[in-house]
Amino acid sequence: MKKLRAYYYDGQNSGRQEVEVHFFDSGDVHIQGENLALRYRFADMRLDPRIGNMARHLHLPGGAQLETADNDTLDAVARTFDHGIVQRLVHTLESSWGVALAALVLTAIMLWAGIEYGVPVAAAWAAVGIPEAARTKIGEESLHSLDNIWLTRSTLDPRLRQRLDLRFRRLTETLPGSRGYRLAFRDSSKLGANAIALPDGTVVITDALVKLAGNDEQIVAVLAHEIGHLQHDHGLRSILQNSLTAIIVAVTLGDVTSISSVAVTLPTLLVEARYSRQFEWEADAYALELLKSQAIPALRFAEMLERMQDSHRDDGDADYFSSHPGTQERIARIRGQEP
Amino acid sequence: MTMQNTDFRLHSLEFRGSAGEFFKIWLVNILLTLLTLGIYSAWAKIRTQRYLYGNTYLFGSSFEYLAEPLQILKGRMIAAAFFGLFILSEYYSSILYGILFIGVILLTPLIIIRSMRFNLANTAYRNIRLGFDGNYRSALLVFMGLPLLVSLTAGLTYPYFVNQWKKFLIDNSRYGTMHFSMRAATPELYRIYLSAGAAFFVAIVAFGFFVSMVGKGQAAAVPTVVFGVLMLHVLLLIYGYMTVNVTNLIINHSQLHTHRLTCNLEIGQYCWLVYTNVLGIILSFGLLTPWAIIRLKRYKLSCIAIQVDGDFERFVAAESEKIDAIGEEFSDLLDIDFGL
Numbered sequence: 001m002k003k004l005r006a007y008y009y010d011g012q013n014s015g016r017q018e019v020e021v022h023f024f025d026s027g028d029v030h031i032q033g034e035n036l037a038l039r040y041r042f043a044d045m046r047l048d049p050r051i052g053n054m055a056r057h058l059h060l061p062g063g064a065q066l067e068t069a070d071n072d073t074l075d076a077v078a079r080t081f082d083h084g085i086v087q088r089l090v091h092t093l094e095s096s097w098g099v100a101l102a103a104l105v106l107t108a109i110m111l112w113a114g115i116e117y118g119v120p121v122a123a124a125w126a127a128v129g130i131p132e133a134a135r136t137k138i139g140e141e142s143l144h145s146l147d148n149i150w151l152t153r154s155t156l157d158p159r160l161r162q163r164l165d166l167r168f169r170r171l172t173e174t175l176p177g178s179r180g181y182r183l184a185f186r187d188s189s190k191l192g193a194n195a196i197a198l199p200d201g202t203v204v205i206t207d208a209l210v211k212l213a214g215n216d217e218q219i220v221a222v223l224a225h226e227i228g229h230l231q232h233d234h235g236l237r238s239i240l241q242n243s244l245t246a247i248i249v250a251v252t253l254g255d256v257t258s259i260s261s262v263a264v265t266l267p268t269l270l271v272e273a274r275y276s277r278q279f280e281w282e283a284d285a286y287a288l289e290l291l292k293s294q295a296i297p298a299l300r301f302a303e304m305l306e307r308m309q310d311s312h313r314d315d316g317d318a319d320y321f322s323s324h325p326g327t328q329e330r331i332a333r334i335r336g337q338e339p
Numbered sequence: 340m341t342m343q344n345t346d347f348r349l350h351s352l353e354f355r356g357s358a359g360e361f362f363k364i365w366l367v368n369i370l371l372t373l374l375t376l377g378i379y380s381a382w383a384k385i386r387t388q389r390y391l392y393g394n395t396y397l398f399g400s401s402f403e404y405l406a407e408p409l410q411i412l413k414g415r416m417i418a419a420a421f422f423g424l425f426i427l428s429e430y431y432s433s434i435l436y437g438i439l440f441i442g443v444i445l446l447t448p449l450i451i452i453r454s455m456r457f458n459l460a461n462t463a464y465r466n467i468r469l470g471f472d473g474n475y476r477s478a479l480l481v482f483m484g485l486p487l488l489v490s491l492t493a494g495l496t497y498p499y500f501v502n503q504w505k506k507f508l509i510d511n512s513r514y515g516t517m518h519f520s521m522r523a524a525t526p527e528l529y530r531i532y533l534s535a536g537a538a539f540f541v542a543i544v545a546f547g548f549f550v551s552m553v554g555k556g557q558a559a560a561v562p563t564v565v566f567g568v569l570m571l572h573v574l575l576l577i578y579g580y581m582t583v584n585v586t587n588l589i590i591n592h593s594q595l596h597t598h599r600l601t602c603n604l605e606i607g608q609y610c611w612l613v614y615t616n617v618l619g620i621i622l623s624f625g626l627l628t629p630w631a632i633i634r635l636k637r638y639k640l641s642c643i644a645i646q647v648d649g650d651f652e653r654f655v656a657a658e659s660e661k662i663d664a665i666g667e668e669f670s671d672l673l674d675i676d677f678g679l
Contacts, residue, residue: 007400009465009466009467010466011466011467013467013515013652014464014465014467014515014651014652015465015652016400016465016652048389049386051364051386051389051390051393052356052357052360052361052364052390052394053360054355054356054389054390054393054394054401055393055401056393057403057466063466064466065466067400067401090367090371090382090386093367094363094364094367095363096363097363099363099367100362100363100366100367103366103367103369103370104366104626106370107366107369107370107373110370110373110374111373114373243426251372251373251377251380252369252372252373266621267625
């Protein structure tokens, strides 16, 4: 026989009574209050799962309930009657610092592995499954919204555009999957010297970039970098990777409320920045290979990056390049490739 | 023997949870959620809520969170499927996207009502459930009509909107059969928002002036950053001033039947807590999140009290109803904050 003290609530009104509860080995339960005497079978009652050391409720048939913080006695009773094994297991996990430490390590490993390998692999796999029509649609929509916000009509000399277009086609004609690749010229006072690769194979370059270049080969180097993004399908993969990351972070810290929304946004941004850096390296490596096959020295690429870095620094609104602190490092690495 | 106490004292809420205990629960929740690819998150939510509710005490009795994991899981799946469709449609079909977008807007009042109803119906104290009776038409007026008015009047009616919004939520809430009610507080809200707005304006002008003083270039980088950080602190103070005063005001204007509610949050203490919480969470890579939740909760609840008007023993239960969790999970995903 086990006994404990509890509050009794009848479920009809907010009154409260102190009672003593006796659990008999036969499964009978007696509840004894000042002017209350109730009898139940334990099998007919429902016990809340234990969480930490907080008070729990024992729900009685007919809607009344008992509240008690005597968790150890309740657990001993529940064990006698073999009640709620899974929930007890979860509680056991939650009550040990050793398990907490192990959970911490395991969680950290899973998050790291997921971000380092899981998300990129899953995104690359999903990107393959996305039909051509969807890519075209995404590309068109992206260009459309870029046109609305950032870009204006190009004012470059048509002959210059034709010449660059020809170089672009010569650069891409032998590449696998390059049928939909095309070069688009735009002016942009806000983006400055810039180039963007869209998932449908469109490469946008700004007038400022063309004017900034000292020669055609420097422009070709930037185009080669953007073609690297296309060949590796970075556009779609980054959409997919960033969505997956956002889902993982939301699920991990999902039940966290307003005070720590910083804590949810910040890691997502950091992971996204990391992915984008990885993509830049990948596109650089690809560009160097492509330039080599065209007998263009890698130096042209480094020169162009330096010019772009300087131009954005002078602009003052150096948002693009200041968010890529790796530019200096990229230049050094490209220069390192020079024989 | 039921105590027939005649009591006119102020009884405050009390939070008895501990950061250490909650940390372990939080961590196991995350681990099991990751291991089950997110499915456990419904159970995780239940355990978290039960822990937070169950450690909230008033007159020595604790609150109860009664929602079931499968309800949450179902609601979550429906909401997630809808948002998946919504995001995909953005790329595939602008027509479907447009339809869904308008759908979300029209559904928002419904989502708010259902979410409130779910949360309150699943909250019990002394074995009596809370409840929410707001209807769609009034919600549409408050959450769609008034925001329209606010944008038409360039924000000048915002305090009135806040008054109506809080009033709608509180007036339609009940404990058993006893109703909560709120006295209008529009003039006081105007005073709070106007002073906060003025402070914000002064801060922005000061910042603009400072930036134009130091100019651009390398030399200006350090002072600009220092002043920027200072500005963040000023903004936090303004935010704290607003949150604390609005919360205090709304609760002090509210009552449960004839029992008055009071709230006396202090700006300094509240800002300090939020500030150290954010700092702690960032510096610990998120590990101090449970600690942050617990200490803010403990402080907030300790500031809320009920002034009993005679007898708190005779609140009567109402018929209970079953409500699904779809609205609640939608509002979770939409990150709607009712600010109560």
